[in-house]
Structure formats: C-alpha cells, structure tokens
Amino acid sequence: xxKLKGKLIAEFELRSxxxxxxxxxxxxxxxxxxxSPHHIQGCEVHEGQFGTPGSVIFWNYAIDGKPCVAKxxxxxxxxxxxxxxxxxxxxxxTKEYKTFKLTIDIKPEGDTNLVxxxxxxxxxxxxxxxxxxxxxxxINVTKDIEAHHLKA
Numbered sequence: 001x002x003k004l005k006g007k008l009i010a011e012f013e014l015r016s017x018x019x020x021x022x023x024x025x026x027x028x029x030x031x032x033x034x035x036s037p038h039h040i041q042g043c044e045v046h047e048g049q050f051g052t053p054g055s056v057i058f059w060n061y062a063i064d065g066k067p068c069v070a071k072x073x074x075x076x077x078x079x080x081x082x083x084x085x086x087x088x089x090x091x092x093x094t095k096e097y098k099t100f101k102l103t104i105d106i107k108p109e110g111d112t113n114l115v116x117x118x119x120x121x122x123x124x125x126x127x128x129x130x131x132x133x134x135x136x137x138x139i140n141v142t143k144d145i146e147a148h149h150l151k152a
Contacts, residue, residue: 004098004126008119008135012142016149018106018113022082024145025104027051029059036144038062039137046071053077057086063133068092075101082106097131098122102138115142 014021024032027050029043041060048055052074059070070091077084088100105116117138119131 004123006121006123006130008121008130008132010117010135010139012115012117012139013109014106014113014115014142014146016113016146018082018108018115020149021113021115021142021145022079022084022104022106026077026079026084029057032141032145033060035148036141039141039144041067048074051077056089059091061137063137072102093131093134096124096128098124100131102134117142 024035029050030045032040033042039061041062042058043060044058046056046058050057053076055074057072057074059072061068061070068091070093071089072086073089075085075087083103083105085101085103088094088097088102093100099120099122101120103116103118103120105118107114107116117135119135119138121131
C-alpha cells in the first residue's frame with residue numbers, strides 16, 4: 001500500500017542576507033515576480049495584508065512553463081526565528097493534494113544562512129506523484145532571490 005502523506009525537504013546555502021530573504025516572503029511576496037519572473041508571474045493579497053498571519057495570498061506561477069495558480073493562507077510568520085508557513089487552500093495543487101503546507105526556515109550558518117523548504121502534504125489518492133516540481137520551483141526562486149540580493 002502506498003503512503004498518502006509525505007514530506008519533502010530541501011536546504012540551500014544562502015550567501016545573501018537571511019533577513020532580506022525572510023522579508024521577501026513574509027511581507028513583500030508581491031515583489032518576487034520582479035526577481036524571479038520565469039517562475040512567479042504574480043502575487044496578490046486577497047484577504048488581510050502582506051506580512052500578517054491569516055492573510056490569503058493568490059499566486060500565479062509556472063511549472064515547466066505551464067501556468068499554475070495557488071491560493072494560500074499565511075499560517076505563521078516568526079520574524080525572530082525567520083520562519084514562514086503557508087497552507088494551500090485552493091488552486092492547481094488542490095487537484096492532487098488533500099493538504100499542502102510549505103514552511104520556509106532560515107537559520108544562520110557561520111558567514112552564510114541556510115534556507116530550508118519543507119513541503120508537508122497528503123495526496124488525494126495513490127496515483128499522485130511526489131511534488132518534486134514544487135520543490136524545484138522553491139529552489140529556483142530561492143536562487144533568483146539570492147542573485148538579486150547579491151547584485152544589490
């Protein structure tokens with residue numbers, strides 16, 4: 001029998017500021033489309049405001065060039081510990097996953113920072129694959145944000 005619940009984790013060493021990276025996702029996600037336009041085409045707040053837990057955020061993104069959408073609720077933002085948690089409540093991912101949660105955790109590692117992306121999910125049925133493409137998207141957006149911050 002196939003497991004329906006799963007977790008994927010990716011870690012990426014960030015040479016740029018962990019504070020700036022956290023701020024980009026916690027309170028300025030609408031700016032990500034300017035930094036990573038091939039991956040993120042839009043980000044709008046539908047309820048609440050950017051930077052506030054409980055807010056509903058609508059994302060336009062691309063996976064292998066295919067346009068996708070997601071509506072997330074911001075579950076938690078911890079500025080001190082540099083963590084952010086989003087839960088997907090509507091969009092393309094809900095066609096395959098009963099639950100889908102993304103957590104971003106930024107920790108100092110000497111002269112750098114370690115960005116850890118955690119995807120917690122439950123598939124709707126056994127025929128659904130692992131969300132590897134979403135994890136790849138997260139890594140690519142992380143790289144784009146880092147390159148932008150290193151140029152600034």
